[in-house]
Amino acid sequence: MALKLNLHTQPDVPLEADCISPDKMQSLSKHEIEQLIIFHGNRQVPLKDFFECSGEFDGEINIDGDLSRIKHIGAAMSFGKITISGSVGIHTGAAMTGGEIIVEGDASDWLGPEMYGGKITVKGNAGHMVGSGYRGSTIGMQGGEIIVHGNVKNETGHVMRRGLIVVGGNSGDFTGVNMVAGTIIVLGEMGIRTGAGMKRGSIVCQTKSELLPTFTHSCDYQPLFLQHYFKYLKSIGLAINDSLFNGSFERWCGDSVELNRGEILLYAGK
Amino acid sequence: MKIKSTEIVDTFAEAFKMFGSRIIITAATKEWAMAAAQSITGFATSVIGCKCEAGIEKLIAADDSPDLRPGVSILLFAMDAESLGKRLMERIGQCVMTCPSTACYNGLDEGSPVTVGGQLRYFGDGYQISKVLGKNKLWRIPVMDGEFLIDDKFNVQESVGGGNLLILGKNQKATLRAASAATKAIRKLPDVILPFPNGVVRSGSKVGSRYKSLIASTNHLYCPTLRGAIEYSELDDGINSVLEIVIDGLSLAAVEAAMRVGITAAAKPGIKKISAGNYGGGLGQHHIHLHQLLASKDWSGEV
DSSP: EEEEEEEOOOOOOOEEEEEEEOHHHHTTTTTHHHHHHHEEEEEEEEEEGTEEEESSSSSEEEEEEETEEEEEETTOOOOEEEESSSOTTTTTTOOOOOSEEEEOOOOOOOOSSOOSSSSEEEEEEESOOTOOOTHHHHHHEEEEEEESSSSSOTTTTOOOOOOEESSSOOOOOOOTTTOOOOOEEEESSSOOSSSTOOSEEEEEEOOOOOTTTOOEEEEEEOOTTHHHHHHHHHHOOOOOTTTHOOOEEEEEEETTTTTSSSEEEEEEEE | EETTTHHHHHHEEEEEEEEEEEEEEEEHHHHHHHHHHHTTTTTTSSSHHHHHHHEEEEEEGGGGSTTTEEEEEEEEEEHHHHHHHHHHEEEEEEEEIITTEEEEEEESSSSSSEEEEHHHHGTTTTEEEEOOOOOOOOEEEEETTTTEEEEEEEEEEEEEEEEEEEEEEESHHHHHHHHHHHHHTTTTTTTTOSSGGOOOBBBBBBOOOOSSSSEEEEEEGGGGGGGBBBBOOOOOOOOHHHHHHHEESSSSSHHHHHHHHHHHHHOOOOOEEEEEOOSSSOOEEEEEEEEHHHHHHHHHHHH
16 A cells, blocks of 8 residues: 555645655654654744655555645655656656656656656646756756656756656757757657757657757658657657658757757658 | 387487577568578578577567567577677678668567677767667667667577487488478477578588597488498488488477477478487487477477
8 A cells, every 4th residue: 555645734835845755755654754854944844744644655655735836756766656646846856766756737847857767757747947957067867767748848858968858748948958968859849949059869859840050950861769769658658640650850960069969850751 | 109100219309508699680671671680690500610500580570579660580599698799799780780771679588688789889980879768778870871770788598509300201302391391380489490591401410520620520320322331320221311400499498399390290201210319418408308209298299
């Protein structure tokens, strides 16, 4: 039976609840879990002040309620599973190294920043800086997967180095800005300045997009490696148009202000 | 023991521990996948002279292949894991990467990994790109028709080589017909390949030679032209042609299953005996007794 947390009181100011993590809750009794410290603004309070706790931890935590003002859920987690029935606040899954977070609603900004491994799935939309590095960091996401079924805002995959970010809808501006490596797939449309300053890595988009002049058209071809990605994404429930499997992609290399080893692949049709 | 009019000799095949791998080759069409498959399995009949043994296991439908294109499954065997890794790199590099539109994937879920794509990537001269999806790492090597896609690592596992049947017939025509029937039946089975031309070898060998430089020489006891010229022959009067089927498999059970169906399919009119090759039992780790094979409760006798 999974551990259940139910938000019974909406906080006046955002809660910092990095203790809501399988790593922190394993081997704790219900009473000990209720006494875990969270930050309500600048005040330390026990978890029970905001969450009703039931069940027993068996590697899985289910959280009910509107968590859009709860920060750092699943931060640095290394195993297990957290399922959030509603929306969730910023820094969810920050620096996580393993395990899985499922958000049935929307996620706020800074989803999975600097994560190393594991998987985050958001059934709704997500905010700015998905899978990014924090300001001043030269390396962002270093592994794992972030799957957002809806839209995301700006700077998705900022300085990401490894891993996979998939956006089922549209992405905002600066997708993959300063990307070091890794893969970003956008099934909708992208905003402006995609891949600005990218060194390596792949940004794939189902629709054409206006690119920076520092990107150069290489060729139109069928990148075979995308078959593996599309096959996988289809298997996890994303709507992948069958034409993508046999279609041609424009390959643009860049950013020439950097290493010029990155690529943007834009679906060019059959 | 007899099957119809064919005597099954009470002997055993002496098989060896080898290391095997499964390679999945896909391409834009079945023809290109097969072209690469035939190339990679060429000159791979026997470890005695080819350093490895290889063959085509089966065709793979596009829906079942890793990248949704038609494919061919290859099994490749060598005497140890290190050697097998080298052979994989040489053969995939020269025979698959060179073939238009192909990609190459590991086909074994279990075993020890050896780095293949991770070595071949250097052909990309620094322009190669790695992609990690889940636990799988792929290399994209730029080539003149686009990209060659290959798994970073291929698994190798302990396997069994040298399962064999000797088909002793009254003439070449009848023996060829029986051998073809046996190979046709064996090819329907998974996890095994027949490394020799069309699955059959006529130059069966024994260990050693009167010439010091040779490690193997003709199996003179089974050469019909030598009957009368040598002190002892394994061939009775009326046996004028012998063909051998060599079977390599990913497991002993797979080799045994192949030998069973091979024996049954080869027991045709004109075949006097079906036997098996061994070296007295002192060399191979696996002794596959023909009578025990056919007496197995798991075996219905149908091919």
